[in-house]
Amino acid sequence: xxxCLISQAEVQSFIERCMMAVGTQPHHAHSLAxxxxxxxxxxxxxxGLNRMDMYVKDIQSGICAKDGExxxxxxxxxxxxxxxxxxxxxxxxxxxxxxxxxxxxxVGIGWVVAHGSNHYGIAGYxxxxxxxxxxxxxxxxxxxxxxxxxxxxxxxxxxxxxxxAAPANDGDSFVLDMAxxxxxxxxxxxxxxxxxxxxxxxxxxxxxxxxxxxxxVVNGGGLVPIGGNxxxxxxxxYGLGMMVEVFCGILAGAQYSxxxxxxxxxxxxxxxxxxxxxxxxxxxxxxxxxxxxxxxxGIPYHINVVNFMNDCAKNVGVSKLLPCDRLVSN
Amino acid sequence: xxxCLISQAEVQSFIERCMMAVGTQPHHAHSLAxxxxxxxxxxxxxxGLNRMDMYVKDIQSGICAKDGExxxxxxxxxxxxxxxxxxxxxxxxxxxxxxxxxxxxxVGIGWVVAHGSNHYGIAGYxxxxxxxxxxxxxxxxxxxxxxxxxxxxxxxxxxxxxxxAAPANDGDSFVLDMAxxxxxxxxxxxxxxxxxxxxxxxxxxxxxxxxxxxxxVVNGGGLVPIGGNxxxxxxxxYGLGMMVEVFCGILAGAQYSxxxxxxxxxxxxxxxxxxxxxxxxxxxxxxxxxxxxxxxxGIPYHINVVNFMNDCAKNVGVSKLLPCDRLVSN
Numbered sequence: 078x079x080x081c082l083i084s085q086a087e088v089q090s091f092i093e094r095c096m097m098a099v100g101t102q103p104h105h106a107h108s109l110a111x112x113x114x115x116x117x118x119x120x121x122x123x124x125g126l127n128r129m130d131m132y133v134k135d136i137q138s139g140i141c142a143k144d145g146e147x148x149x150x151x152x153x154x155x156x157x158x159x160x161x162x163x164x165x166x167x168x169x170x171x172x173x174x175x176x177x178x179x180x181x182x183x184v185g186i187g188w189v190v191a192h193g194s195n196h197y198g199i200a201g202y203x204x205x206x207x208x209x210x211x212x213x214x215x216x217x218x219x220x221x222x223x224x225x226x227x228x229x230x231x232x233x234x235x236x237x238x239x240x241x242a243a244p245a246n247d248g249d250s251f252v253l254d255m256a257x258x259x260x261x262x263x264x265x266x267x268x269x270x271x272x273x274x275x276x277x278x279x280x281x282x283x284x285x286x287x288x289x290x291x292x293x294v295v296n297g298g299g300l301v302p303i304g305g306n307x308x309x310x311x312x313x314x315y316g317l318g319m320m321v322e323v324f325c326g327i328l329a330g331a332q333y334s335x336x337x338x339x340x341x342x343x344x345x346x347x348x349x350x351x352x353x354x355x356x357x358x359x360x361x362x363x364x365x366x367x368x369x370x371x372x373x374x375g376i377p378y379h380i381n382v383v384n385f386m387n388d389c390a391k392n393v394g395v396s397k398l399l400p401c402d403r404l405v406s407n
Numbered sequence: 408x409x410x411c412l413i414s415q416a417e418v419q420s421f422i423e424r425c426m427m428a429v430g431t432q433p434h435h436a437h438s439l440a441x442x443x444x445x446x447x448x449x450x451x452x453x454x455g456l457n458r459m460d461m462y463v464k465d466i467q468s469g470i471c472a473k474d475g476e477x478x479x480x481x482x483x484x485x486x487x488x489x490x491x492x493x494x495x496x497x498x499x500x501x502x503x504x505x506x507x508x509x510x511x512x513x514v515g516i517g518w519v520v521a522h523g524s525n526h527y528g529i530a531g532y533x534x535x536x537x538x539x540x541x542x543x544x545x546x547x548x549x550x551x552x553x554x555x556x557x558x559x560x561x562x563x564x565x566x567x568x569x570x571x572a573a574p575a576n577d578g579d580s581f582v583l584d585m586a587x588x589x590x591x592x593x594x595x596x597x598x599x600x601x602x603x604x605x606x607x608x609x610x611x612x613x614x615x616x617x618x619x620x621x622x623x624v625v626n627g628g629g630l631v632p633i634g635g636n637x638x639x640x641x642x643x644x645y646g647l648g649m650m651v652e653v654f655c656g657i658l659a660g661a662q663y664s665x666x667x668x669x670x671x672x673x674x675x676x677x678x679x680x681x682x683x684x685x686x687x688x689x690x691x692x693x694x695x696x697x698x699x700x701x702x703x704x705g706i707p708y709h710i711n712v713v714n715f716m717n718d719c720a721k722n723v724g725v726s727k728l729l730p731c732d733r734l735v736s737n
Contacts, residue, residue: 080707080708080709080710080735081707081708081709081710081712081713081735082703082704082705082706082707082708082735083705083706083708083713083728083729084704084705084706084729085700085705085706087705087728087729088706088728091716091720091725091727091728091729094720094725094726095719095720095723095725097725098723098724098725099723114706117706117708118696118697118700118706119693119696119697120692120693120695120696120697121693122708126708126712126716127712129716129719130715130716130719133719133723152515153514153515153516154484154485154513154514154515155484155485155514155515155516156514156515156516183484184483184484184485184486184514185482185483185484185485185486185518186483186485186486186516186518188515188516201693213653213658239647241650241653241689242690243653243657243658250690251649251650251653251688251689251690252689252690252693253646253647253649253650253689253690254689254690254693255643255646255647255689256643257643259634259639259640260640276638276639277639278608278635278638278639278640279639303633303634303640303643303644304589304633304634304635304644305608305634305635305639308606308608309589309606309607309608309609309635310585310589310590310608310633313585313586313587313633313644314633314634314643316583316585317569317583317585317647319581319583320571320581320583323543323571323573323581327573328543328573358581359571359581359582359583359584359585360572360580360581360582360583360584362450363449363450363451363531363582363584365450366448366449366450367448367449367450370415370448373412374412374414375412375413375414375415375417376412376413376414376415376418376444376447376448377410377411377412378410378411378412378413378447378452378456379410379411380410380411382411382452382456382457383411383413385460386421386456386459386460389425389459389460389463390421390424390425393425393428393429393463394428395421395424395425395427395428396424397421398413398417398418398421399413399414399417399421405410405411405412
């Protein structure tokens with residue numbers, strides 16, 4: 078593959094001039110260009126120059142606002158809620174991160190959430206802003222639904238990235254910047270184009286089953302959360318994806334996966350991959366266990382555990398566990 | 408399987424009396440018992456009564472301190488560093504969480520780290536304390552090394568759990584409480600005892616390769632991070648595990664995986680699963696890309712991308728990307 082080498086300064090300037098040509102304010106264009114150049118520079122081309130035309134179109138069509146600045150709607154010494162006024166994502170992202178850094182410098186930590194924002198490029202860009210002040214930075218964003226939750230068959234979660242940047246000695250740093258899906262959709266599309274199978278654990282078919290056929294993922298299936306299927310811990314990635322929805326969608330009063338609220342209502346049954354395996358939310362399995370305990374009137378322990386514990390009690394000279402009056406089977 | 412049903416109150420009292428019998432202060436024994444009962448109640452038996460003898464031994468052997476209280480070493484309005492004085496984990500955990508909640512009520516968020524702590528049961532217990540105040544709770548802890556990082560073959564990370572609890576309507580809540588390993592070691596030991604194979608993606612052999620033989624995992628191999636191997640995104644789980652080390656070990660001035668600091672030194676090579684695939688830390692792949700860009704003197708873009716972008720530029724009436732003076736192959 079032959080590539081064309083372009084200086085960062087030129088890519089920066091190119092994006093600025095394209096964005097300004099469609100009416101973006103110069104300092105907003107500058108913010109966007111910085112994030113996209115950083116994306117390319119770090120090797121994440123999917124979040125760099127390659128995305129510029131989308132931002133151009135968003136401005137041209139009026140989907141993103143050209144004018145105005147983000148506004149703080151509510152704040153405490155360490156937190157804030159920001160209305161991004163539908164400006165370009167990097168404009169809102171920078172505003173929030175700068176505010177969080179200022180708060181962290183004042184009171185030790187800052188946590189800022191925003192609604193009215195848009196595509197903001199790589200999450201790592203924002204987390205890394207904190208490094209300049211020798212602070213740990215975190216950035217999260219929810220995104221359009223592309224991920225099928227464990228046991229589900231409909232895309233209801235975004236790829237919802239998590240980024241954490243921590244300064245280290247001698248200018249070194251730890252920079253985690255990961256989607257909570259197993260892989261990006263682009264990787265699956267690439268395999269589809271090449272007619273190559275995908276590894277087990279990247280995506281599922283329209284029935285919610287893991288598949289190695291990229292076409293099924295692209296046509297009505299979806300990405301799976303990091304961890305793959307239920308057996309290999311996909312519910313952990315699903316939980317992390319929902320955590321990001323909580324932080325970025327619900328906490329911010331912003332948009333969030335349109336189906337979250339209906340997951341537990343009855344019309345959801347039609348959307349289950351397997352009706353015997355209902356879609357669960359983090360905390361649900363424990364809630365079911367607690368309900369079972371309450372129904373039974375206690376916590377069931379295997380008799381061997383009880384015996385072992387009573388030996389412990391004897392060793393330290395205290396009375397046994399109260400003799401249980403019944404055995405249960407489970 | 409037949410089980411013995413015991414009331415929560417009795418399990419609570421049993422743990423308290425065993426712990427007090429070996430000299431634990433009553434309110435410390437109470438704290439420990441509460442966390443362990445909650446573990447069982449939520450169905451996480453691996454973190455409940457079953458662990459009591461370990462805590463008893465820790466007190467008997469003097470590994471955990473019987474007397475004293477945790478101390479705040481340093482604080483800001485929203486953060487604190489706590490010295491747990493080597494007390495029982497739940498004593499330190501509760502102290503930190505209560506302090507974090509108080510700070511959150513004062514300034515919007517509280518973030519407390521501790522050194523000098525011990526095993527603290529389920530992370531979710533602490534995160535859930537925040538729910539009582541209608542706050543979002545987070546809890547993390549690093550643990551003894553059991554997890555082999557992507558491309559490595561030595562256990563250098565703990566199972567490092569992440570817990571996030573968020574209040575919802577009508578007493579409902581979202582409670583994420585997950586280890587950053589694909590599964591718990593106990594699950595693999597169980598398969599080993601039953602002589603059942605384990606699913607691909609749970610653990611690796613002493614050479615760092617995924618295996619379905621539980622014996623290899625237990626004897627010199629290790630757990631793998633959530634996501635499994637590199638192809639299916641195990642580096643994401645590895646990154647999350649390191650994030651927890653950063654939060655709980657490094658940030659707190661506490662113990663952390665003894666090998667983190669030596670991962671990049673030359674004697675580490677002997678510990679690679681494949682010398683052509685060096686163990687990386689979150690941020691390393693991007694750093695390598697940036698280095699490559701700097702060596703080349705620019706960012707390489709595929710010629711088609713450049714052409715596409717120049718079409719965009721033309722459409723909006725601005726000048727093209729500066730003609731590159733050379734093509735590079737990559």
